[in-house]
Amino acid sequence: MSKTLLSKNIENNLKNIKDRLKDCDDVIYREFLVGERQTKKFVLIYVDGLIDKDIISDYVMESLMHQARELPPSPATIKSSIYDLAKNRNIAVPEIKEFDDIDNTIENILIGETVLLIDQIKKSMVISSRGWPIRGITEPQSETVIKGPRDGFVETAKVNTTLIRRRFRDAKLKVKYMQLGERSKTDIALMYIEDIVDNEVLKEVKDRLTSMKIDAVLESSYVEQMIEDSWVSPFPQVEVTERPDSVAASLTEGRIAIVVDNTPTVLIVPATLSMLLQSSEDYYFRWVVSSAVRILRYIAIPISLLLPSLYIAITSFHPGMLPTQLALYVAATRTGVPFPAFIEALIMEATIELLREAGTRVSGPIGTTISIVGGLVIGQAAVEAGIVSPLTIIVVALTTIASFSLPSYSFSSGFRVLRFPIMLLSSVLGLYGITLGVIIIISHLAGLKSFGVPYLAPYSSMFFMKDELKDTVIRPPLIFMRKRPKFFNIKDRTRIKK
Secondary structure, eight states: OOOOOOOOHHHHHHHHHHHHHHTTEEEEEEEEEEETTTTTEEEEETTTTOHHHHIIIIIEEEEEEEEGGGSSSOOOHHHHHHHHHEEEOOOOOOOOEESSSHHHHHHHHHTTTTEEEETTTTTTTEEEOOOOOOOOOOOOOSSSSSSSSOOOOOOOHHHHHHHTTTTTTTEEEEEEEEEEEEEETTTEEEEEEEETTTTTHHHHHHHHHHHHSSSSOOHHHHHHHHSSOOOSSSSSSEEESSOOHHHHHHTTTTTTEEEEEEOOOOOEOOOOHHHHTGGGGGGOOOOHHHHHHHHHHHHHHHHHHHHHHHHHHHHHHHHGGHHHHHHHHHHHHTTTSSHHHHHHHHHHHHHHHHHHHHHHOOOHHHHHHHHHHHHHHHHHHHHHHHSHHHHHHHHHHHHHHHHHOOOOHHHHHHHHHHHHHHHHHHHTHHHHHHHHHHHEEEEHHHHHHETETEEEESGGGGOTTTTTTSSSSOOGGGGOEEEEBBBGHHHHHHHHSO
């Protein structure tokens, strides 16, 4: 597309900008005169609320309106002198850019910069003045830790890149900016360590981002859904975090961080199942404790996915698998329950999901009260009414607790969704249905990739090596983690030198 160039006549330039920004009442046009005889017209244009007005009044307008009066009135010199005065001697801001077209000028106005137009000058001067209100840096509520840093990302990309940058005093850490969204022009920052990252993966990430044709990118989830390998899969192929230390650790493994403006979450690619089951806190405690916690997480996966289905299958099709005393107890608890085991479990699972969503949507202590008290009251009332058995309450409670123990909310949500089809299969085919469902899920995971990296790496056969399995189920002492993961195909694998 051809650009509309700025003209020498400031009135024409002002008219073109006003026509483009018609009915935008938050755009401010501040006109004033400078020079010894006050004959040169200047115009400042900015969006009210997006700029720091103190910067403009103290370091731009005051110096131009007072000091510019010292210019000689000679027509032969005033044109070059006044532009040089404004750009190089009067405006005391750290960053100034120049553009010769209307399109880039308007775009910079809308992202929070201040534009200065000067009569008889065919350029616009973009003054760095962003200053909208931002939320303070606090601990992420969804990724709290007992031991470790307490800072979390905010909704401003510049602040987020700074939180990551302050953890690396390395010139090899690169930050590449781009804009996504035909209308939103959302700022995106790619962060990677140059001498570690795989160039093929980096190129693939850039290609997928630049190929996005979307009107607006309002949150990082828009980017996540547009660049993931398989939109059909219920499992995330992009890791999402609110913790700068998690991003920093991922960068040292050769992964790539995608920082999106207007959101407190950062995307990390590639992502594998083993990475999604790790927490930054694993590396802040002693290796024995961290390993035990990781083992519990791996145990929690089959519990959160299969426990209700096992209850349905055993009570409905395979009661002989239970010890006699336990089988008699289960039968006694279900006496008087009018529903089959599948309907019974389905009612309680749906109730728990409703309570979970209600607690999430209602903030503060009220949400916690709804989740805890609601579950206790409804569960007790359902048992006393004879709608469900006490054992069903225990099964559903254990399943919910197990799903909460997984560190990645997106990953645990995939198992929450698949839990219901597995329950249906178990109600029809018993344990054979559960086996069939597990085979389908494992087959799907085995064929899933994240930017060319197998989702089950390093458990897949190609990467099933001793060195690669060190930091998976067991978190070894740091002294033994000398090499970075090989399955990311990184340049420099040495993490700790001997």
